[in-house]
Amino acid sequence: MGRMGTKSPRGGRRAGQGGGRGGGGSKADSAPTFTGRKLAERVKTAKGRTISSKLWLERQLNDPYVAEAKRRGYRSRAAFKLGQLDDKFGFLKPGARVVDLGAAPGGWTQVAVERLKGRGTVVGIDLLPIEPIPGAVLLLGDMREPAQQAKVTAALGGPADVVMSDMAASSTGHGPTDHLRIVALCEDAFAFAEEVLAPGGAFVCKVLKGGTEAGLLAALKRAFASVKHAKPPASRSESAETYVVAQGYRRPAAPPAA
Numbered sequence: 001m002g003r004m005g006t007k008s009p010r011g012g013r014r015a016g017q018g019g020g021r022g023g024g025g026s027k028a029d030s031a032p033t034f035t036g037r038k039l040a041e042r043v044k045t046a047k048g049r050t051i052s053s054k055l056w057l058e059r060q061l062n063d064p065y066v067a068e069a070k071r072r073g074y075r076s077r078a079a080f081k082l083g084q085l086d087d088k089f090g091f092l093k094p095g096a097r098v099v100d101l102g103a104a105p106g107g108w109t110q111v112a113v114e115r116l117k118g119r120g121t122v123v124g125i126d127l128l129p130i131e132p133i134p135g136a137v138l139l140l141g142d143m144r145e146p147a148q149q150a151k152v153t154a155a156l157g158g159p160a161d162v163v164m165s166d167m168a169a170s171s172t173g174h175g176p177t178d179h180l181r182i183v184a185l186c187e188d189a190f191a192f193a194e195e196v197l198a199p200g201g202a203f204v205c206k207v208l209k210g211g212t213e214a215g216l217l218a219a220l221k222r223a224f225a226s227v228k229h230a231k232p233p234a235s236r237s238e239s240a241e242t243y244v245v246a247q248g249y250r251r252p253a254a255p256p257a258a
C-alpha cells in the first residue's frame with residue numbers, strides 16, 4: 001500500500017483503527033471541517049526510527065484527515081477519498097451491488113455501506129484480513145484468482161452496479177516498477193469489472209499521475225459512456241495517485257454469428 005496513510009513504512013497499520021462501525025457520516029461528512037487545528041507537531045525523538053519513519057509519523061500527526069478518520073471511526077484516511085469521489089460523481093446509490101477490490105483495512109467499504117443506507121450489497125476483498133464491518137461481506141484472498149472472483153460473484157448475488165479498486169502493491173521504491181504494478185492491478189480490476197458489471201454500472205480505480213495507460217484508457221472509453229480522471233482533495237498532492245471514474249457501462253455486443 002506504500003504511503004497511502006493507513007500503514008507505517010514498516011507495514012504496521014496505524015491510523016483510524018476504530019471499531020467496525022461505519023463513521024455514521026452522510027455525504028456532507030466527506031469533507032472534514034478543520035476548526036481549532038493544532039500547530040504542527042514535530043516528532044522529537046528519532047531513537048530507533050529511520051528518517052522516512054520519522055517523516056511518516058510527523059505527517060500522520062499533522063494530517064487533519066487522519067485525525068478526522070479516527071474521530072469518525074473510519075479505518076483509513078482513504079475513506080475520505082471515496083466519499084469525495086462519490087460526492088462528485090454519485091455512483092454509490094441505495095440498493096446497489098458494490099465490489100471493493102483491495103478493501104483493507106476497510107475505509108472504502110465503510111463509506112460504501114453508509115451510502116447504500118442499509119439497502120444493497122457491499123463485497124470487499126483483500127490479501128489482508130479485514131475486521132468485520134456490519135453490512136458488508138469481507139473476503140480474504142487475491143482478487144486475480146478465478147476462485148476468489150467466483151466467491152465475490154457469489155456474494156454479490158447478481159450483477160454489480162459498482163466495481164471500485166483502491167488496490168496497490170507495497171512500494172518497491174523503484175518508480176517504474178511501482179508504476180507497472182499499479183497499472184497491472186488496474187487492468188485486473190477492469191477485467192473483473194467486465195465480467196460482473198451490469199449495464200449502466202460504474203468502475204472506479206486508482207491509477208497514477210499522467211492518468212490511465214493509453215491502452216487501458218481506450219478500452220475504458222469503448223466500454224463506458226463517460227470516463228473521467230479525478231484527484232480527490234484527500235489524496236495527498238505529493239502522491240502520484242489519482243483515480244479514473246468510468247460510468248455508464250455498455251456490455252460489449254456479442255460477436256456476429258459466423
Ligand SMILES: C[S@@+](CC[C@H](N)C(=O)[O-])C[C@H]1O[C@@H](n2cnc3c(N)ncnc32)[C@H](O)[C@@H]1O
Pocket residue numbers: 001004006075076078079101102103104105106107108109125126127128141142143144166167168169185
Ligand atoms: C491502499 S490499500 C486500500 C485501502 C482501502 N481502500 C481503505 O479505504 O481502507 C490497498 C490494498 O490493496 C490490497 N491489494 C493489493 N493487491 C491485491 C490483490 N491482488 N487482491 C486483493 N487485494 C489486493 C493490499 O493488500 C492493500 O490492503
